[in-house]
Amino acid sequence: MIRNIDINELENAKYYDANDMARLESNECSGCHACCCGTGDTLNLDPYDVYRLETGLSKDFKTLLAEHLELRVADGIIMPFLKMDKKLTIGDVTENDACTFLNDEGRCSIHASRPAICRLFPLGRVYEEGSHKYWLMENECHKENRTKIKIKKWLDTPDFAKYETYIDDWHAFTSGITRQAASLPEDQLKALNMAILQYFYFLDYDTNRDFYPQFYERLEALKSN
Numbered sequence: 001m002i003r004n005i006d007i008n009e010l011e012n013a014k015y016y017d018a019n020d021m022a023r024l025e026s027n028e029c030s031g032c033h034a035c036c037c038g039t040g041d042t043l044n045l046d047p048y049d050v051y052r053l054e055t056g057l058s059k060d061f062k063t064l065l066a067e068h069l070e071l072r073v074a075d076g077i078i079m080p081f082l083k084m085d086k087k088l089t090i091g092d093v094t095e096n097d098a099c100t101f102l103n104d105e106g107r108c109s110i111h112a113s114r115p116a117i118c119r120l121f122p123l124g125r126v127y128e129e130g131s132h133k134y135w136l137m138e139n140e141c142h143k144e145n146r147t148k149i150k151i152k153k154w155l156d157t158p159d160f161a162k163y164e165t166y167i168d169d170w171h172a173f174t175s176g177i178t179r180q181a182a183s184l185p186e187d188q189l190k191a192l193n194m195a196i197l198q199y200f201y202f203l204d205y206d207t208n209r210d211f212y213p214q215f216y217e218r219l220e221a222l223k224s225n
């Protein structure tokens with residue numbers, strides 16, 4: 001989904017805040033699923049994505065992993081990614097690397113629970129000094145006549161202020177791990193990765209409780225161990 005990005009595009013990009021308007025609205029993507037196929041290893045899930053899937057699909061993490069996700073390493077951290085192994089034929093066109101959640105009509109079957117990276121597209125996030133901005137990947141969505149929409153509305157995420165704080169905190173945590181990863185002995189890095197997987201993914205969330213207190217409880221518990 002966020003692949004083959006020319007660095008010049010990022011250097012020249014215009015940055016947005018959540019309350020800014022950007023040309024994103026694509027008429028609910030009707031007739032298109034281009035960004036749900038052939039995305040390789042770009043679609044990783046953060047803990048809130050997993051909470052959303054567990055809540056929306058009424059499945060625990062182990063079941064999601066068996067059916068729709070796979071573990072891969074990104075920047076030294078083992079994380080769940082969407083499986084991109086569905087064979088999808090629509091008319092004369094067959095995709096062999098479609099997202100596991102595309103239905104036979106080429107529509108997202110989990111729209112209300114889709115991960116943040118899918119909600120963002122064609123936006124990306126850039127992080128700086130403990131915060132983040134959004135930028136529009138001008139050449140990634142080919143739908144014409146996109147109209148303007150407020151970014152906050154496009155992301156369609158409740159408790160948005162809490163969400164943005166969480167995103168910065170999660171990024172600070174993972175980028176700290178990434179910095180450590182290069183210098184940690186292999187056994188320590190493995191133990192750290194197992195702890196991250198256990199605390200933030202395998203230990204199922206209480207879907208009747210708000211996500212954020214659970215996340216911060218786990219973050220504190222992991223840091224104190």
Ligand code: SF4
Nearest residue numbers: 029032033035141143
């Ligand atoms: S490429 Fe654009 S129009 Fe097509 S599915 Fe993705 S966001 Fe929607």
Ligand code: SF4
Nearest residue numbers: 036099101102108118
């Ligand atoms: S979860 Fe939905 S929106 Fe995201 S890549 Fe899969 S089918 Fe597309």
